[in-house]
Amino acid sequence: MPYEWTTPDGPDGPKAELHLWPYRSLLRRDFVIFISLTAALVLVPLMAVIGSPVLWGILPFILLMLAGIWWGLSRSYKDGEIVEELRLWPDRIELDRHDRKSGHRTWAANPYWVQVKMRQDGPVPNYVTLKGEGREVEIGAFLSEEERAALYDELLGRLARLAATPGEAP
Template sequence: MSLSPPDIAETADPGPVVFDAELRPHRSLSMRGFRLLMGAVIAVSAIAGGAVYVAGAWPVIGFMGADILLIYWAFRASYRAAKRCERLRLTPAWLTIQRIDPRGRGRTEALRPHWLRVELDDPAGPSSPLLLWSHGRATPVGSFLPPTERERLAASLRAALGRLRFEPIR
């Protein structure tokens, strides 16, 4: 069962936070590295463009400029996608999943933890989804994570759910 955010806010105190995780896509190239890479690409293209111009094939320079723009656009799109975020927060009353898209728009889902089942292929492959099942409906989480991270998240979430289910609520 999924509830909208206003319904979550109207519930009684959900209790202490048992599990809290913020998931973000990994980007191995820092912004400084991106600037250095773009500088190197521009320098190589300028040198090659100068040689091509001297050789008399000046129309090729336009394609080299298009290559630079395409590389820049691809990296900017990758960095924009890296702004995506998912936050999982487990309390005795709810597991809330807050998703923030690259444009900053948020969406929240809430699932009852006592009906929740965590499912992931063993071993997890590159396309194996981490699914949270509740009331016959699957909710994928961490789709941008590598398989090892999804396995760790699944194990941590299962452990937290186990503690929640078998420890008395205070």
């Protein structure tokens, strides 16, 4: 799962913390291996035309293709640099979203009044939102459909335990 619950230490700290991030199927190390293997496989057929003018006609397009793959994968990594942090206190719930495109955004509310909703008519199936303080914010929109459903159940459980036992960790 591309999210994890933690219980921070300290009497004044939050009772629970949730960290969410987009799933990465291609790690940075694998990115270099993929580009290297793609370049090697594409350059193998060029061995037959080494020394002929045909090489200079084909080579720019092959280099352009490799640069396009490199740029596309790099852009995907940069667009996926999203981290959401949800912190729960007995009297406050706080959501921080660190995003490359829109910067840092924060939302806070009293957990007693917060509603966790899962909608099917959102931009993605099982769209999970938190509503409180007159504002509704999304959480985990980059997760898969099943992960958002599991997150919804976990959020409901954590908030219910937080309301039932305000002095203990949810």
